[in-house]
Amino acid sequence: MTRTIHLSLDINGGRYDLDVEPRVTLLDALREHLALTGTKKGCDQGQCGACTCHVDGKRVLSCLTLAAQVEGRQVTTIEGIAAENGELHPVQAAFVEHDAFQCGYCTPGQIMSAVACIREGHAGSDEEIREYMSGNLCRCGAYNNIVAAVREAAEMA
Amino acid sequence: MTIMEPRKHGDASDGMVGGRQTRFEGNLKVTGGATYALEYPIEGVAHAVLLQSTIPAGRVTSVDTSKAKAAPGVLLILTPDDDLGLMTASDWYGNRPENQPYHPLPREVSFNGQSIVAVIAESREQALEAAKLICVTYAQTPAVASIDDPKAGEGKVMGNLTIGWGDAEAALAAAPIRIEGEYSTPREYHVAMEPHGLTVKWDGDQLTVWEPSQWSHGMARSYSEWFGIPYENVRLISPFIGGGFGSKGAALAYSAVAAFAAKKLGRPVKLAVTRPQNFTSYGGRAATRQKIKLGATEDGVLQAIVHRGASETSTYMDYPEQTGAATPILYKVENFSSQHRVVPVNTVTPGALRGPGKNPSAFGIESAMEELAYKLGMDPLELRLKNYADHDYQSGKPWSTRRLREALTEGAAAFGWSKRSHEPRSMRDGNQLVGWGIGCGTFPVIQAPSEAMIRILGNGRVEVVSGAIDMGQGTYTILAQTVAEVFGIPVDQVEVHLGDSRLPGSAIAGGSMLAGSILGAVHKAATAARDELIGLALSDEKSPLRDTGANTLTFSGGRIAVPRDQGPSLSLPELMAALGRDEIETRRNTLPDGATPQEHHQAWTTMAKVQGPTMGEFSMHSWCAHFAEVRVDEDFGTVRVSRIVSAFDCGRLYNPRLVESQWRGGIIMGIGQALLEEGLVDQRNGRTVNNNMGDYLVPTNADVSDIQVISVGIPDYGASALGGKGVGEVGIVGVAPAIANAVFHATGKRVRDLPITLEKLI
Numbered sequence: 001m002t003r004t005i006h007l008s009l010d011i012n013g014g015r016y017d018l019d020v021e022p023r024v025t026l027l028d029a030l031r032e033h034l035a036l037t038g039t040k041k042g043c044d045q046g047q048c049g050a051c052t053c054h055v056d057g058k059r060v061l062s063c064l065t066l067a068a069q070v071e072g073r074q075v076t077t078i079e080g081i082a083a084e085n086g087e088l089h090p091v092q093a094a095f096v097e098h099d100a101f102q103c104g105y106c107t108p109g110q111i112m113s114a115v116a117c118i119r120e121g122h123a124g125s126d127e128e129i130r131e132y133m134s135g136n137l138c139r140c141g142a143y144n145n146i147v148a149a150v151r152e153a154a155e156m157a
Numbered sequence: 158m159t160i161m162e163p164r165k166h167g168d169a170s171d172g173m174v175g176g177r178q179t180r181f182e183g184n185l186k187v188t189g190g191a192t193y194a195l196e197y198p199i200e201g202v203a204h205a206v207l208l209q210s211t212i213p214a215g216r217v218t219s220v221d222t223s224k225a226k227a228a229p230g231v232l233l234i235l236t237p238d239d240d241l242g243l244m245t246a247s248d249w250y251g252n253r254p255e256n257q258p259y260h261p262l263p264r265e266v267s268f269n270g271q272s273i274v275a276v277i278a279e280s281r282e283q284a285l286e287a288a289k290l291i292c293v294t295y296a297q298t299p300a301v302a303s304i305d306d307p308k309a310g311e312g313k314v315m316g317n318l319t320i321g322w323g324d325a326e327a328a329l330a331a332a333p334i335r336i337e338g339e340y341s342t343p344r345e346y347h348v349a350m351e352p353h354g355l356t357v358k359w360d361g362d363q364l365t366v367w368e369p370s371q372w373s374h375g376m377a378r379s380y381s382e383w384f385g386i387p388y389e390n391v392r393l394i395s396p397f398i399g400g401g402f403g404s405k406g407a408a409l410a411y412s413a414v415a416a417f418a419a420k421k422l423g424r425p426v427k428l429a430v431t432r433p434q435n436f437t438s439y440g441g442r443a444a445t446r447q448k449i450k451l452g453a454t455e456d457g458v459l460q461a462i463v464h465r466g467a468s469e470t471s472t473y474m475d476y477p478e479q480t481g482a483a484t485p486i487l488y489k490v491e492n493f494s495s496q497h498r499v500v501p502v503n504t505v506t507p508g509a510l511r512g513p514g515k516n517p518s519a520f521g522i523e524s525a526m527e528e529l530a531y532k533l534g535m536d537p538l539e540l541r542l543k544n545y546a547d548h549d550y551q552s553g554k555p556w557s558t559r560r561l562r563e564a565l566t567e568g569a570a571a572f573g574w575s576k577r578s579h580e581p582r583s584m585r586d587g588n589q590l591v592g593w594g595i596g597c598g599t600f601p602v603i604q605a606p607s608e609a610m611i612r613i614l615g616n617g618r619v620e621v622v623s624g625a626i627d628m629g630q631g632t633y634t635i636l637a638q639t640v641a642e643v644f645g646i647p648v649d650q651v652e653v654h655l656g657d658s659r660l661p662g663s664a665i666a667g668g669s670m671l672a673g674s675i676l677g678a679v680h681k682a683a684t685a686a687r688d689e690l691i692g693l694a695l696s697d698e699k700s701p702l703r704d705t706g707a708n709t710l711t712f713s714g715g716r717i718a719v720p721r722d723q724g725p726s727l728s729l730p731e732l733m734a735a736l737g738r739d740e741i742e743t744r745r746n747t748l749p750d751g752a753t754p755q756e757h758h759q760a761w762t763t764m765a766k767v768q769g770p771t772m773g774e775f776s777m778h779s780w781c782a783h784f785a786e787v788r789v790d791e792d793f794g795t796v797r798v799s800r801i802v803s804a805f806d807c808g809r810l811y812n813p814r815l816v817e818s819q820w821r822g823g824i825i826m827g828i829g830q831a832l833l834e835e836g837l838v839d840q841r842n843g844r845t846v847n848n849n850m851g852d853y854l855v856p857t858n859a860d861v862s863d864i865q866v867i868s869v870g871i872p873d874y875g876a877s878a879l880g881g882k883g884v885g886e887v888g889i890v891g892v893a894p895a896i897a898n899a900v901f902h903a904t905g906k907r908v909r910d911l912p913i914t915l916e917k918l919i
Contacts, residue, residue, distance in 0.1 A: 038189015105399025
């Protein structure tokens, strides 16, 4: 397969044009073609959550989404949630304050999931947060602190 | 060296050593700005993928690459037919076989899932597609699938792991109370969130490698030896690493393949090891088996421990997972015997995974101790305190510090252990059986020489530079705190540069040895830089502090001043400007004075200079006691860990916020080990069946509830220059037996083979 398709993607409010093979995933488009490497590849098979992005405000696994599927939709990645002046999103700030990560590799996916989890109204209790954040694995084991961070950010929201 | 007394800190913004400073590189990690190995924009990069063997043992007789070669975008295919011209590199200790060729894509297959072919193409998608078109033909030979394979046999005794004192067999025979158990743990895997892989680029005979690494200098050495180029020609870059847990301390076969391909093609190559391939590209924790016999008096005084253990290894290397590692040092016992065997099977050579040796070892002895407690009708806490080891009975040496008693008593108080009802199945909440259990853990204090550089810049910023690694333990943060304290400046005035083999050498980020080792060097270098600055400030004719008559200066609150004096004080940039200096640079290491360049190279690139826990006058270890509560559904046998309280003696904590995170991480990995994690082997062909994150289960957020961690340590200046002991490894050690003991207390069923899955309880 050598045919390429032209895509024009709306990512973090900006327009990105690229020519890729139709089988290129959104994750690989971000990381390999657009230098947006904040979104992480942990398994490439939809099991770990490290690649979580938002498409039209809803969380998706970008490793199981083709880049071609998101044309005409709004994609948000970890690079796009802080304020324009660089001020951290409340979830990002809460992750730093609560030490909700160690190696940092699952962190962008955790934060994108957390932002959506709060927006979905699924951050009402620690138990609910645990359940709705369970699609994002953290092998360093920062789960207690992730729950604390999401809870604090939800209370501020 | 001046040792600063530890001070009490409570303020979250406190940047001094021992303060709860937030993670130094935190903003980079939460914004996606931290760059990991495969994320560097490299012009013209080609993509490599691996093809792995589908038989457990035999020989590759042919590789048909004709269709793949014709596929779009394919640049190069490497097979066992290609002689890459590489030479075998040294082992970790620096021993190197002479003139031994190295074949990272071997013709002889030793395990299922061994990399045998690499395809390099313009894009990863093209390489993957072409790899599917390759047809490998094998001549298969008989194989041993796992330690459970009847053909595996008894294995071979590791002489250096046969230890004993007293007369254990006689004392056991004479003991009025005896218990005996056989404990087993399965293959377990690191599953770091960042998969392995690398990008390599040659410029002439200069090699740059972007690869996640727990040890930049040691891995750079492997590349130089494989390719026969000077060590100085290799630069390995790894400022951020997405978890390691023991898996990223060595350059591996695929690393050599990628570097060769880049050389052959004359362009950079990126090789991403897929998640399934990660399960066989390097070894996880070996499966283990242990038989333990304990003899005691009727009032619970241990008389003898007899331990016989075994672990899987590969057919081409003896790697022991030391099941007798914790057994001899947790309790006072006058008669002891331990032996460990390795059983070769057709697997990739197992490796170090968090708490190597100590972890499965503690599962054995800590399960057995509770079995003894129930046989005696004694509270398991009381049994442990009764047999408290006053010194190290194995080495005969006194402990440097051992606050395990405090860990047990303070942990028990925080947990509410006194409210326990002793009989199994005697605590219940509706249809849930509630159980409580204890597991103790330990990990030795290991030290290695390290080096660091300090640069005071004209603008007043201070740089600390080291090849050390931060894989999430907090190296950036504690180095910044150490320098901030020495210079009396805020942490944000410090810059930290890490993770590059061109930078000063460092202990590996493994074996819990990095913090204690590197901080000694950083503190020494920073103090020397400060002393040099003091010397200049008091002697340089341009210095406003010259005529004060002082013989030293204080560094505090960002100001440099004469002690107890109302005279002039200057900020760091003001003093540097007055002195007319752009930079003051010092470099210090913790090798003996007069070490030769060869000794430096050996110290940074091998394990030859590593100091073990009993090489001095003391026996030095971290200690912990875990208290676990489980709730077992009486009908379905499902186990939930409802809370854990763990108390640790890790000496002085350089940053309690980060230490607590590491402890929790170890405990959570221990929950996985107790209840979820198990590498499954197809006994027909030695294949790792569950080689992915959906089938090899690691704990999720919903699997983890409240965990309370407590520090009971005191500074141990025998263990390290600044008083800390190791933190990262010990957290997992003892968790699995605490949970297994709690499950027994809840259900009356003793599960001796991990993980504790529901079919073992119904």
